[in-house]
Amino acid sequence: EIVLTQSPDFQSVTPKEKVTITCRASQSIGTSLHWYQQKPDQSPKLLIKYASQSISGVPSRFSGSGSGTDFTLTINSLEAEDAAAYYCHQSSSFPLTFGGGTKVEIK
């Protein structure tokens, strides 16, 4: 099973700051890594697919990078509406797995 380790678990950030969330895979997964945002009492929403591919309708301040075992989700110029939990997910091999999540709080 591929284990995805996200860091940090929690981040308290001031609006307009840059946020970086990392996701490390226990073995190489190429670019089969996706990022989701989940706000309280809402379903997860796809932000980035296949490590760096943008999604229609997602603000351009969200971007992804990486390949192999190390991946990054970057939120440039954080806005208040970005307060949420963020999860990475690998679709390289079964069983599919998710990272433990990163909660982003707005100061």
Add this chain to the structure above:
Amino acid sequence: EVQLVESGGGLVQPGGSLRLSCAASGFTFSSYEMNWVRQAPGKGLDWVSYISSSGSTIYYADSVKGRFTISRDNAKNSLYLQMNSLRAEDTALYYCARGYSNDYWGQGTLVTVSS
């Protein structure tokens, strides 16, 4: 507009059974693989099961293997999850999601396993 609507959740005693459904609309259902993903209260996301577009390829998480069965009816644009021998640790909000990248999610249906 893509829509996924789950139903069938509820309160069930340990050892009991439930059948979840996911009604899909707004896209060609038969062209997409589908997943069930769950989220226990206050916890993270947990993949449960996958089914290919034709239904010929199926995978399960070890935690549900032998107890849960995923299926689909492409003529009815519907995805199912038959859950047997339910345990307290299966208590969660169950989502259906579309595709390898889970680009669309339903609103979830809550399953509570308790005596």
